[in-house]
Amino acid sequence: MEPVIRVENLVKRYASRELGRRAAAFTAVDSVSFSILPGSTLALVGESGSGKSSVALCLACLEPVTSGQIWFDGRDVAALSERESRAVRPKLQIVFQDPATSLNPRWTVGEIVAEPLLVKGRVANRERRERAAQGLERVGLGAEYLERRPAELSGGQRQRVAIARALILEPKLLILDEVLSALDCSIQGQIANLLVELQRALGLAYLFITHDLRMAAHLADEIAVMSRGKIVEQGAVETILRGARCAETQNLLGASLVDRETEAVRER
Ligand SMILES: Nc1ncnc2c1ncn2[C@@H]1O[C@H](COP(=O)(O)OP(=O)(O)OP(=O)(O)O)[C@@H](O)[C@H]1O
Ligand SMILES: [Mg+2]
DSSP: OOOSEEEEEEEEEEOOOOTTSOOOOEEEEEEEEEEEOTTOEEEEEEOTTSSHHHHHHHHTTSSOOSEEEEEETTEEGGGOOHHHHHHHGGGEEEEOSOHHHHSOTTSOHHHHHHHHHHHHOOOOHHHHHHHHHHHHHHTTOOGGGTTOOGGGSOHHHHHHHHHHHHHTTOOSEEEEESTTTTSOHHHHHHHHHHHHHHHHHHTOEEEEEESOHHHHHHHOSEEEEEETTEEEEEEEHHHHHHHOOSHHHHHHHHHHHHHHHHHHHHHO
8 A cells, every 4th residue: 555645854954043143953853754554643752842843844834844755645745846835735734732823713613614615716605614514513513613713612622623624625644733732631532532533434644743652552553753853763553562662762651651640630
């Protein structure tokens, strides 16, 4: 089977922000390679600052790539111009951690979910509304949510709206950057289950980004562990959990155990 996306030796450097000095550029992503098969999930895990979101932004054409290739839909996305990348973006959608800031507070849920159709052009008002209602239904929200605004929704509902919006152009790959991290434990489980259902129904591939190795193990087929811009360990979920060869992976395992314990204390 052909992978949906194949990343080869991806490098992302940021120009240093130090004013007046020509400091060396900072390497956030250092020669990262992976691929994801249709209908499967790769979890990218790593501590804060390890470069996970930088990978996500490069894949979604939201940050220019320093070097390397991103093969998607028969093309190297990293080499496309701004204009050319517009044709690719609909098939490769990204959802962020905090829907409170990624959803326009002045718009209705219906407008938010249907907005990608506007950008695509020539979809009549009525059809947009119908497709928004269908999209909401797919994520477990009824048509009664069409006229609401983000402020009137719970965190979990907002994340459902963000997912509905990401799916409206029928992408092949969803990049999920810490989409569960801002949610309460019980809501995390609900959204995780929704993601699994959607993947089965639509045959989506996921790049699931998290610092929670346990959640990664629950959702993913494969795990890649990032540390300081590099993938330090990569393989099937069982192999990574059983082996945990790297200190980085062991730390992450330890950290997610601590997460669980604090949750348990909070629930009591
Ligand atoms: N626009 C930018 N300009 C300069 N440096 C940046 C920029 N964006 C990120 N960085 C740096 O690149 C490194 C990787 O950041 P990135 O956001 O990719 O990490 P992350 O793994 O997503 O972290 P987190 O788990 O906290 O979200 C960090 O050291 C960060 O400070
Ligand atoms: Mg991040």
